[in-house]
Ligand SMILES: Nc1ncnc2c1ncn2[C@@H]1O[C@H](COP(=O)(O)OP(=O)(O)OP(=O)(O)O)[C@@H](O)[C@H]1O
């Protein structure tokens with residue numbers, strides 16, 4: 001039975017056809033994957049299905065009945081709920097308060113907390129997770145926040161749970177736990193739809209796969225679980241279309257002067273005696289479970305935080321921050337201003353901006369970074385998540401060389417499709433071969449292994465150990481959990 | 488994008504609708520017909536050349552202050568201090584203008600006076616600006632305080648010799664320092680106090696809405712207002728840009744004294760121009776940073792001001808101030824920036840609940 005169907009839904013943003021007459025039906029009780037390049041229209045399609053975005057044409061049907069009015073409220077009332085690409089939790093409130101937001105059970109006009117607590121317990125039991133109802137969201141790690149978002153949607157009665165890139169922010173172990181949880185939802189008769197760029201997840205966990213390209217649905221079928229390798233290649237080809245770039249081999253690099261030298265650095269409770277060196281021309285990877293001080297490390301290098309003690313020697317650095325919406329982008333400003341943020345002085349004469357120079361610089365960076373659409377006058381908010389990421393990375397990369405001798409990239413390919421991720425990796429390697437020292441912080445072990453000359457494992461605010469990029473997943477995993485070498 | 492414009496337009500329309508509703512209720516409470524009174528209001532303002540001139544006269548200082556507040560808002564700052572910045576500038580140019588030789592040519596006196604007004608407003612705004620940049624003190628609180636101090640300084644300055652003996656007004660400023668009235672060129676405006684300071688206001692408006700966003704400082708201030716964290720991460724000095732925005736805003740608010748001291752009275756007296764700074768807040772919110780929006784908003788409040796006089800025989804003038812207040816509150820509440828600001832303020836209930 002189809003629980004959710006789109007009928008020739010179409011959505012435009014200005015000149016962009018984000019979703020182009022897509023018709024598809026999601027059978028109930030299965031895990032569906034939606035994949036495709038950045039800007040292919042995945043998020044928009046699912047937002048249409050959940051009532052978050054209104055279609056220009058076409059309609060959405062739930063259990064065969066059209067969704068009307070086309071609002072998220074109507075959709076959740078009929079059992080369709082979405083966990084967005086960027087979480088929407090109230091930091092200062094507790095887990096229970098967040099769950100109750102907008103769905104408070106009332107008794108005699110008063111909030112019925114006891115009833116809410118009981119229902120939340122039911123939900124977490126179905127999900128097989130534990131969540132402290134009294135904990136404040138700002139104290140939660142990224143994994144717990146995500147579990148909370150899912151619990152909230154299920155609490156509101158979602159039979160279909162839609163997740164936009166849920167694993168982009170997770171380390172492999174947590175991603176596995178997430179899929180376990182999703183499997184429980186499916187076993188309980190619910191339907192799950194997941195957007196992802198990680199094809200191995202699709203092959204391992206999804207029953208069906210849909211591929212989007214340029215707003216259209218180009219492939220929709222069951223996942224072939226027989227030959228995982230072949231299926232991976234088939235899906236990669238489907239995502240990238242014809243123009244799949246080849247993966248170049250990493251050129252050997254020589255090490256030069258030290259461009260980042262941290263010695264016994266302490267910062268609040270986040271960094272506890274961190275020691276790390278990066279030389280010109282080398283790529284150092286930082287592996288670790290999120291929340292072990294990585295964020296503070298990037299903020300420290302960027303000059304947004306100051307160490308309590310220890311020595312910090314940083315060459316002029318260019319930084320890709322972990323949170324592209326907070327530290328990365330001015331969402332309500334044009335892409336052009338974002339691409340040259342902090343360089344407006346160099347682009348003005350006598351205090352007046354040189355509009356054509358600004359546009360030309362932005363345009364060149366857009367093209368190099370393969371940002372779509374390549375129009376620098378659009379607001380950054382209008383770009384898809386992956387393209388926003390490409391903007392941040394393009395800006396940081398453009399500054400390496402004469403201006404920045406050190407590139408710090410936290411999750412450089414988060415939310416970026418495989419073709420663009422390869423391009424970013426190539427450009428990072430190119431920067432290193434030009435003599436830029438690179439620090440890559442990532443939760444993606446594949447990425448770290450593909451880029452790094454050595455991998456530093458970060459545990460509880462320190463570098464626990466440095467290993468060869470050839471180390472196995474198991475060994476890295478152990479180190480990351482501090483089961484060894486933390487002493 | 489389109490939807491945001493719709494939301495913006497909606498909040499403007501709600502503000503105006505609320506104002507109209509308040510007007511109708513007040514008129515009705517006084518036992519008059521809203522339609523008739525609206526007719527009188529329009530007739531008494533835009534119905535005659537004189538009335539229109541008076542609207543322009545009332546709208547001019549409001550427009551200056553609206554531009555001033557707008558410059559702060561772009562950077563995410565609420566300059567509540569336009570009122571005090573205007574007051575201090577008025578005191579300063581009253582003193583400067585009175586000390587100029589009687590034969591000082593206008594070509595020299597007017598630019599000098601305008602420059603002094605802008606500098607005085609800027610310096611007065613520099614106090615909260617520095618508090619913000621150095622100590623992080625919120626500009627809403629500190630500009631409210633500087634307003635109170637400015638008020639107190641008026642009494643002190645007048646008492647200490649700015650006032651002519653036995654009066655509460657300063658001496659006349661030099662003739663060359665006065666801005667001529669429009670009736671000198673347009674005889675039909677006879678009797679109206681509309682004066683050429685309105686052209687100064689329009690030039691400043693164009694500078695603020697057209698040129699300022701194209702300047703490096705103006706663009707960076709805007710970016711800082713949108714996301715200070717991202718700007719700081721790319722080495723834009725956020726405290727410095729915020730302080731600059733507040734100072735420029737103060738300079739423009741100071742220029743509002745051109746409309747009152749130089750264009751209207753030719754001297755300063757306590758209370759001259761009072762209220763324009765606060766109405767400027769509403770003008771900036773209602774005008775949405777657009778050239779035409781700011782002009783229309785200033786004209787709206789000018790019309791209500793002058794309209795209050797036209798209706799005085801039927802309805803007390805204060806009632807029209809109630810209408811203005813309703814428009815201000817409705818527009819402010821409908822404004823996403825104001826709501827975001829209020830959401831960030833600690834709520835007593837929530838704070839109490841947060842205690843374990
Ligand atoms: N609010 C918006 N305003 C303007 N354009 C938009 C908006 N949202 C999406 N778009 C455009 O619609 C297209 C599809 O975007 P969408 O977010 O659906 O992509 P996606 O497949 O989810 O990509 P990603 O993998 O990068 O998240 C893109 O070209 C994007 O620029």
Ligand SMILES: [Mg+2]
Nearest residue numbers: 042043384385
């Ligand atoms: Mg997306």
